[in-house]
Amino acid sequence: MSNKKSSAGNKGDNVRSDCYIELVLRNSGGIKTDLKSKVESMYGESIHELVIDMCRFFNIKNAKIKIEDYGALPFTIAARIETALKRNSPGIKKEYLSPINKKSQYKSAKQRLRRSRLYLPGNEPKYFINAGLHKPDCIILDLEDSVAPNEKDSAQLVVRNALRSVNFYGSERMVRINQLPEGLNDLKYIVPHNVHVILIPKCESADNVKRVDKEIARIMKIKNINTEIFLMPIIESALGVINSYEIASASKNICSLAIGLEDYTADIGTQRTEEGKESFYARSMVINAACAAGIQPIDTVYSDITNMEGLRESVIEAKGLGFEGKGCIHPRQVKIVHEAFAPTLQEIEKAKKIVITFEEADKKGLGVVSIGSKMIDAPVVKRAQKTIEMAIQVNLLHRNWYADN
Amino acid sequence: MTEDQIVYNTKQFNNITIKQFYKMKLVKNAAGRLVPILVNGKKQIPFKGVNKHKPTGHKADPPIRSCLDYPWDGNKVQKNLREALKNAGLKNGMTISTHHHLRNGDAVTNLLFDTIKKMGIKNIMWFPSASFPVHNHLIKYLEDGTIHHIEGSMNGPLGGFASLGKMNGTGVLRSHGGRYQAVQDGEIHIDIAVIAAPQSDPFGNANGIDGPAACGLLGFALVDSEYADKVIVVTDSLVPFPCVPWQIQGNNVDFVVEVESLGDSSKIVSGTTQVTKSPDRLLIAEYVADFIEAAGIMKDSFSLQAGAGGTNLAFAVFLKERMKEKNVKARFMRGGSTKYLVEMLEDGLTDFILDGQTFDLEGVRSMRENPNHVNTSPFTSYNFHGKGNFASMVDVAVLGATEVDINFNGNVVTHSDGYLLHGIGGWQNCLYSKCTILAIPSFRDRIPVIVDKVTTLVGPGELIDVIITERGIAINPKRKDLFNSVKNSKLPIKSIRAIKKEVYEICGGKPAKPNIDKNKVIAIIKWVDGTVLDSVFQVNVVNVESTSKVGSTFT
Numbered sequence: 017m018s019n020k021k022s023s024a025g026n027k028g029d030n031v032r033s034d035c036y037i038e039l040v041l042r043n044s045g046g047i048k049t050d051l052k053s054k055v056e057s058m059y060g061e062s063i064h065e066l067v068i069d070m071c072r073f074f075n076i077k078n079a080k081i082k083i084e085d086y087g088a089l090p091f092t093i094a095a096r097i098e099t100a101l102k103r104n105s106p107g108i109k110k111e112y113l114s115p116i117n118k119k120s121q122y123k124s125a126k127q128r129l130r131r132s133r134l135y136l137p138g139n140e141p142k143y144f145i146n147a148g149l150h151k152p153d154c155i156i157l158d159l160e161d162s163v164a165p166n167e168k169d170s171a172q173l174v175v176r177n178a179l180r181s182v183n184f185y186g187s188e189r190m191v192r193i194n195q196l197p198e199g200l201n202d203l204k205y206i207v208p209h210n211v212h213v214i215l216i217p218k219c220e221s222a223d224n225v226k227r228v229d230k231e232i233a234r235i236m237k238i239k240n241i242n243t244e245i246f247l248m249p250i251i252e253s254a255l256g257v258i259n260s261y262e263i264a265s266a267s268k269n270i271c272s273l274a275i276g277l278e279d280y281t282a283d284i285g286t287q288r289t290e291e292g293k294e295s296f297y298a299r300s301m302v303i304n305a306a307c308a309a310g311i312q313p314i315d316t317v318y319s320d321i322t323n324m325e326g327l328r329e330s331v332i333e334a335k336g337l338g339f340e341g342k343g344c345i346h347p348r349q350v351k352i353v354h355e356a357f358a359p360t361l362q363e364i365e366k367a368k369k370i371v372i373t374f375e376e377a378d379k380k381g382l383g384v385v386s387i388g389s390k391m392i393d394a395p396v397v398k399r400a401q402k403t404i405e406m407a408i409q410v411n412l413l414h415r416n417w418y419a420d421n
Numbered sequence: 422m423t424e425d426q427i428v429y430n431t432k433q434f435n436n437i438t439i440k441q442f443y444k445m446k447l448v449k450n451a452a453g454r455l456v457p458i459l460v461n462g463k464k465q466i467p468f469k470g471v472n473k474h475k476p477t478g479h480k481a482d483p484p485i486r487s488c489l490d491y492p493w494d495g496n497k498v499q500k501n502l503r504e505a506l507k508n509a510g511l512k513n514g515m516t517i518s519t520h521h522h523l524r525n526g527d528a529v530t531n532l533l534f535d536t537i538k539k540m541g542i543k544n545i546m547w548f549p550s551a552s553f554p555v556h557n558h559l560i561k562y563l564e565d566g567t568i569h570h571i572e573g574s575m576n577g578p579l580g581g582f583a584s585l586g587k588m589n590g591t592g593v594l595r596s597h598g599g600r601y602q603a604v605q606d607g608e609i610h611i612d613i614a615v616i617a618a619p620q621s622d623p624f625g626n627a628n629g630i631d632g633p634a635a636c637g638l639l640g641f642a643l644v645d646s647e648y649a650d651k652v653i654v655v656t657d658s659l660v661p662f663p664c665v666p667w668q669i670q671g672n673n674v675d676f677v678v679e680v681e682s683l684g685d686s687s688k689i690v691s692g693t694t695q696v697t698k699s700p701d702r703l704l705i706a707e708y709v710a711d712f713i714e715a716a717g718i719m720k721d722s723f724s725l726q727a728g729a730g731g732t733n734l735a736f737a738v739f740l741k742e743r744m745k746e747k748n749v750k751a752r753f754m755r756g757g758s759t760k761y762l763v764e765m766l767e768d769g770l771t772d773f774i775l776d777g778q779t780f781d782l783e784g785v786r787s788m789r790e791n792p793n794h795v796n797t798s799p800f801t802s803y804n805f806h807g808k809g810n811f812a813s814m815v816d817v818a819v820l821g822a823t824e825v826d827i828n829f830n831g832n833v834v835t836h837s838d839g840y841l842l843h844g845i846g847g848w849q850n851c852l853y854s855k856c857t858i859l860a861i862p863s864f865r866d867r868i869p870v871i872v873d874k875v876t877t878l879v880g881p882g883e884l885i886d887v888i889i890t891e892r893g894i895a896i897n898p899k900r901k902d903l904f905n906s907v908k909n910s911k912l913p914i915k916s917i918r919a920i921k922k923e924v925y926e927i928c929g930g931k932p933a934k935p936n937i938d939k940n941k942v943i944a945i946i947k948w949v950d951g952t953v954l955d956s957v958f959q960v961n962v963v964n965v966e967s968t969s970k971v972g973s974t975f976t
Contacts, residue, residue: 033866055867057838058932087866090929145927146701149891183927347700411911 024099024170027084033142035088039100042078047071053085066090070097073112090114091181092141095174102169111176116210119183124212126246126271129153129409130312130341132353133190137162138171144178148185150347151354156190159202160217168194172205179209188212190248196224200231207232208239212246213271218279219249220256222266229267246271248314252279257298264309272341273306274314275299290326292333303338317343324352331356358410359403367400367407368417374400375418445591445942447956452830454878456953457942461546461570461590463608465945468952471881476951480806481607483648495624495662497677502536502655505676506613509651511537514544514569515612518649520642521551522617522629522778526688529617529655531558532680538567546590548609549573550600550641551844555688563588572609573600574834574844575944583943584840586959592841592944594834594957596849597777598803598810599947601644605806606951614645614652616669617683621656625674626667629779630789632658634683636690637758637779637788639668640798646673657683668796694759694781696735701862701891706735708889708912709819709860714743715910716903718817718856726755726818726851727762732860733819737761744770755802755815758784758794766794775811777802777847803850805949810850818854822861824875827917829882829897831859832875834946837868839876839935839960841944849949852884856903863890863924869932871921876935878955879946893920936961 019040027036035053049067053060067081085093091114098112134152136143138159147155157178163171179189191206192215193199199216206214216228225247232245247270249263256263257280264273277288277295286294299315306313315334318327331342331353342353359367369387374397377385385392407413414420445457450467458465466474491497499505517537519530530549537545543566547559551574560582562568570590575583583592595603603609618627619634629636634657646652646669653676654669664671683689697703709732713719719740727737738761744750751771754762758776760783765771767787774794779785787794802811812818823843824832833848835841851857863871871890886903888895893915896904907914925931941959948954 055838055932057935058869059867059929061933062929087868089867089927146704146891149704150700348703 020104022100022104025096031086033087035083035085035093035096037096037100038082039104040080041104045078048080050082054087066093070112074101091177092174095177099170099173114181116180117183120210124188130272131357132344132350134344138175139163139167141174144182148187150350152187152350154188154190155184156192158192160192160194172202176205176209179211190215192217203231204235207235208241213248216249218252219263220253221259222262225249225263225266229269248272248274250274250276251302252276253283257301260301260305261308264305264311270311272312272314273302275302275316277316299337312340313338314341315339317345321346327352328356359407363403364407364413367403370397370400371404452878454955456956460945466952468948468954471883474950474952476606480605497625498623499676499678502678505653505678509613511542513542516546516548518548518611518614518645521549522636522639522641523684523689525553525555526685527555528682528684530556533615534559534562538562543567544569547571548611552576552579575841576843580841584960586941586943591942594845594944595947596845596949597799597847598805598850599949601799601804602806602951604644604648611645611649614649616642616654618654618656620658620660620664621654621677622660622662622664623677624662625654625671625677626664627654627669628666634686634689635785637785638796640777640796643798643800651675653678655680690785691781696738697732702732703735704891705860705889706732707739708894709736709858710739710743711912713817715907715912717906719749721749722752723816724751724753726815728757728820734759734761736819741765763787803847812850813853815854817856818851819858819860820848820851822859824870824872825859825888826872826875827921829885830875830878831880831885832877833879835877835957837876839937841957845879849880852880856886858887858889859885860889863892863920864928867928869924869928871924877957888917890920892923895920
């Protein structure tokens with residue numbers, strides 16, 4: 017065995033909830049751990065036990081392991097050690113997996129609300145732990161743009177461990193993989209590990225979706241997994257916009273279609289403006305493609321985290337265009353997004369009236385009804401029911417409103 | 422003299438061999454905590470329970486002075502600090518006090534001990550109202566015996582120094598109110614008080630609202646000015662008589678010294694105070710504001726106490742929105758004042774600010790200009806021996822803590838690794854408010870804040886009503902009224918045990934107990950009535966050389 021040194025993780029004064037590992041595999045001398053930790057008196061023993069257990073698991077008999085710990089949680093320490101080990105010996109294929117957290121075993125549904133999706137940089141575990149407390153509809157563990165190219169392997173393992181260990185308090189667990197073809201390689205770290213939705217960035221064709229779909233199916237078969245995993249392609253180029261309907265309808269697993277404007281505006285050679293004229297066509301296209309395919313149209317992120325009023329206006333505008341969700345890059349944006357997507361009291365009243373009128377007509381066996389001069393047909397009722405459902409979910413309406421009525 | 426009965430008094434440090442005061446006899450107090458009955462040669466009364474101890478007799482009295490002994494022209498200015506100390510009769514083993522209104526910008530305390538060192542004086546007991554990182558400068562004087570020990574907060578490295586058992590005597594930590602009480606009880610006799618004053622006249626009238634080192638007020642120095650044998654005012658802004666307002670009265674002052682600078686004004690008050698940007702802290706702050714509203718506390722003429730921690734500032738901002746929306750006006754707000762409280766005063770959301778210390782320039786300006794921004798002191802606000810005090814009249818106080826346990830007991834002085842790192846401040850005193858809320862994260866990195874049992878008991882759980890964390894709100898079962906008032910709200914009310922359980926799950930199990938030596942008390946924690954509530958023990962340092970498995974901790 018070589019005395020090659022490998023490392024993983026982060027160190028420095030500003031590092032929190034993370035650790036730095038240096039590992040040397042040796043021919044003799046047993047396992048030597050050198051631990052410096054700010055939680056040493058509380059969890060020093062537990063960290064040592066983790067190291068010993070991992071060495072046993074990977075059949076490592078002789079190694080020097082240096083750990084600089086800044087209060088990393090066990091799932092992070094394990095991911096960092098495994099990364100250091102695999103960087104040292106790329107031949108190792110075994111995976112050190114913790115059992116799936118019982119509190120993380122909740123399921124998702126294709127039609128669930130996806131008003132807010134909170135991006136979390138995939139190699140920054142400190143942001144994961146409390147993300148769900150801000151109650152975004154979805155959290156995204158990102159393996160793509162927020163992860164440095166030489167840290168992709170590290171992020172894959174920390175995201176894998178987080179999917180199994182971290183309680184996101186009911187938020188749907190999404191992972192954004194890398195652009196294809198690299199993204200296909202991310203899937204084996206994600207698919208068997210309790211993910212709900214996979215985001216396909218810079219999606220340009222139905223073929224992109226099908227390749228992801230196929231790889232997911234292959235992994236699910238091998239790992240004997242039968243939960244549903246949904247897809248959310250992100251349109252981020254002119255070509256993607258033009259092909260948006262074929263993308264939206266490429267797989268039955270697609271739950272939503274999103275647009276990413278930073279890359280899109282760069283692709284058409286312009287810049288994002290507050291007004292957004294430059295992307296009106298693309299956004300409308302995505303909305304129409306999604307609706308035509310029967311899935312949710314989802315808007316891009318709002319990137320000024322200090323401007324909450326700007327965010328609110330942007331969401332109201334997006335809702336007006338037909339979007340049903342917005343990307344968040346800061347937890348404080350979540351509440352504003354939900355408030356802005358919530359139906360107005362006027363909308364709720366109107367929806368109630370439609371549903372009541374329809375139900376009464378239905379009971380009487382009437383086919384067509386109207387309120388005033390407006391005819392109430394199936395699509396109108398369906399939209400009203402959706403508004404009602406949304407109002408109930410955001411606590412603007414009691415679930416028993418109809419009976420109470 | 423047996424080892425556990427070393428008797429000395431503070432005046433005689435130099436006459437005894439400072440060997441070990443550690444081996445103290447410990448008894449279990451009413452809170453079930455082991456505390457010494459003799460500390461620094463003085464008998465101690467173990468904590469008897471909240472509101473169970475009531476000293477009788479007479480207060481300590483300062484010596485009689487006569488105007489005949491002071492210059493008729495009122496000019497008490499001395500050549501320099503050394504001269505003033507000499508004329509004040511500085512001797513080995515004396516007790517010297519300072520205040521902490523200059524916070525981390527304080528240059529006066531360091532100058533004071535540099536001067537004492539040069540004069541060859543030893544074994545001073547330093548009695549500050551609080552210490553700051555800038556006072557790390559004094560560690561060398563603790564090491565060389567210029568300072569014998571500290572009775573006051575020991576922050577950061579000073580606390581670390583004491584935690585490792587390196588301080589000669591035993592530290593005594595008191596609340597702001599407890600410091601006043603200890604002087605009035607005669608438990609502490611201040612030989613010389615050195616009062617840094619941003620503005621003074623030659624007679625010794627002084628205040629904190631003007632001058633280059635303006636810090637707002639000087640309330641923490643009030644007891645020192647009234648009870649010390651000798652009082653020295655140090656200023657960098659000497660104005661002709663009269664200096665008004667006279668927050669410190671010249672009639673209590675012996676000497677006045679002019680120095681070039683009291684310190685770094687940018688560290689005395691911050692230019693601007695910032696609300697936390699942490700989304701998790703903001704979430705906690707929002708829950709606090711929601712709770713105060715839902716519990717019906719936020720109503721016309723209510724009162725609150727707000728600290729200056731990032732979370733506490735944020736809660737004030739959220740509360741302000743709610744008060745505006747509901748058109749509610751407070752009668753008074755207590756606190757460390759900041760621009761956020763000042764804005765509420767100026768926007769008409771409160772009639773008064775009753776200010777204990779001023780944290781930013783806006784606070785200083787408001788105190789200078791606005792008669793409704795009133796300066797207070799530990800006497801008005803917290804003193805156990807006052808005929809009442811303000812703390813118990815406050816409707817809601819929002820405070821922090823380093824640990825809280827499942828019995829709602831709070832710790833603010835040590836961390837979970839056993840190190841003494843903070844002072845008590847006014848925290849214990851504020852627990853007497855009608856509703857005491859601790860706004861804290863449930864864990865920091867991997868350090869549980871909600872625990873089975875606090876490392877050090879600083880606040881008895883029966884006085885702590887609500888714990889607000891990012892993972893939920895726990896209401897003390899004693900406060901059924903509060904529970905009933907918010908039970909129909911959307912607030913995430915949980916039991917404290919449920920929050921603790923979740924925190925332990927996240928952090929990877931129950932934390933091991935700190936590695937401390939239960940035979941070596943390095944400091945005691947006084948309750949507001951002067952009894953001993955708990956002990957802080959020496960932290961054992963693991964020798965890095967002796968084991969290849971374990972390294973040293975970060976401190």
